Amino acid sequence: MDDRVAIPQDEFSQLTFDVFMRGCVSRETMEHITGRWGVLVMVALHEGTYRFNALRRRVDGVSEKMLAQTLQALERDGLVHREAEPTIPPKVEYSLTPLGAQAATRLLDLIEWLEGEMPAVMEARARHDQARGDHRTT
Amino acid sequence: MDDRVAIPQDEFSQLTFDVFMRGCVSRETMEHITGRWGVLVMVALHEGTYRFNALRRRVDGVSEKMLAQTLQALERDGLVHREAEPTIPPKVEYSLTPLGAQAATRLLDLIEWLEGEMPAVMEARARHDQARGDHRTT
DNA sequence: GGTTAGTACTAACTAATAGATAGCGCCAAC
DNA sequence: GTTGGCGCTATCTATTAGTTAGTACTAACC
Numbered sequence: 330m331d332d333r334v335a336i337p338q339d340e341f342s343q344l345t346f347d348v349f350m351r352g353c354v355s356r357e358t359m360e361h362i363t364g365r366w367g368v369l370v371m372v373a374l375h376e377g378t379y380r381f382n383a384l385r386r387r388v389d390g391v392s393e394k395m396l397a398q399t400l401q402a403l404e405r406d407g408l409v410h411r412e413a414e415p416t417i418p419p420k421v422e423y424s425l426t427p428l429g430a431q432a433a434t435r436l437l438d439l440i441e442w443l444e445g446e447m448p449a450v451m452e453a454r455a456r457h458d459q460a461r462g463d464h465r466t467t
Numbered sequence: 468m469d470d471r472v473a474i475p476q477d478e479f480s481q482l483t484f485d486v487f488m489r490g491c492v493s494r495e496t497m498e499h500i501t502g503r504w505g506v507l508v509m510v511a512l513h514e515g516t517y518r519f520n521a522l523r524r525r526v527d528g529v530s531e532k533m534l535a536q537t538l539q540a541l542e543r544d545g546l547v548h549r550e551a552e553p554t555i556p557p558k559v560e561y562s563l564t565p566l567g568a569q570a571a572t573r574l575l576d577l578i579e580w581l582e583g584e585m586p587a588v589m590e591a592r593a594r595h596d597q598a599r600g601d602h603r604t605t
Numbered sequence: 606g607g608t609t610a611g612t613a614c615t616a617a618c619t620a621a622t623a624g625a626t627a628g629c630g631c632c633a634a635c
Numbered sequence: 636g637t638t639g640g641c642g643c644t645a646t647c648t649a650t651t652a653g654t655t656a657g658t659a660c661t662a663a664c665c
């Protein structure tokens with residue numbers, strides 16, 4: 330068990346990252362965690378460990394392809410841990426890494442706030458649609 | 468000036484919202500604020516008021532179409548306020564509503580955390596790509 | 606013992622969506 | 636008078652998401 334190519338702790342630590350810059354890797358990672366399925370996967374895994382198909386049932390509407398793709402991206406970014414038992418049939422468990430857990434708490438905070446404020450959003454929508462509809466008096 | 472169809476304060480307040488349910492409106496709104504451009508627009512507007520093209524320059528890489536579309540969705544959801552002066556040339560200013568500001572602080576928290584942790588993400592990626600690359604020894 | 610269902614995926618194809626480009630009517634600056 | 640800026644929208648194409656079928660095997664049911 331060698332420790333392969335040593336990655337010095339500070340190889341990337343000098344760099345500055347800015348999500349507002351097109352092409353910055355931080356924007357890429359942001360899209361992984363704030364993407365349509367990224368948020369839901371992260372928040373689901375915050376509840377605990379899930380197997381692939383259980384996660385698919387939890388995240389209603391996700392296709393197998395997109396779930397696999399999302400998990401692979403999150404795993405590469407070090408946010409999700411994949412534990413595979415090479416049995417037959419295969420058993421693969423997904424969980425959050427410590428880093429992923431930090432992201433997940435922030436996402437959870439956001440979506441819990443959102444769910445609580447949805448009545449306000451619905452009212453805003455109703456007002457908006459009303460106004461739009463009105464000045465088009467037949 | 469009648470006050471149109473009164474929208475009772477509690478018309479939507481009994482309903483429960485769950486982003487994990489396919490087809491729930493809360494998921495729709497979530498996608499508006501966590502979408503690729505939604506996050507960046509919200510965080511930019513947290514810095515202050517922007518005009519359309521100034522915002523377009525701030526959010527590097529966004530197309531006119533997507534910026535317009537994103538702003539319209541956020542406005543309808545009551546997160547962004549649009550103030551248009553009907554002068555020539557037109558002057559349109561975008562800002563956050565109080566509701567939008569609440570969402571924006573949470574998004575800001577997330578992206579600031581992310582930018583700070585990007586070195587960890589980069590290291591995770593390097594480790595991951597290494598491992599993948601390795602067991603394909605030419 | 607043969608059918609059905611489940612496991613974790615990938616490959617191939619199609620539907621939806623994002624992005625690029627051009628145009629609008631008008632004005633200010635060079 | 637030509638160029639560029641304002642805030643968009645319409646049209647067309649490139650990218651991406653979603654759907655379906657298949658893999659190799661087991662466990663449960665009739």
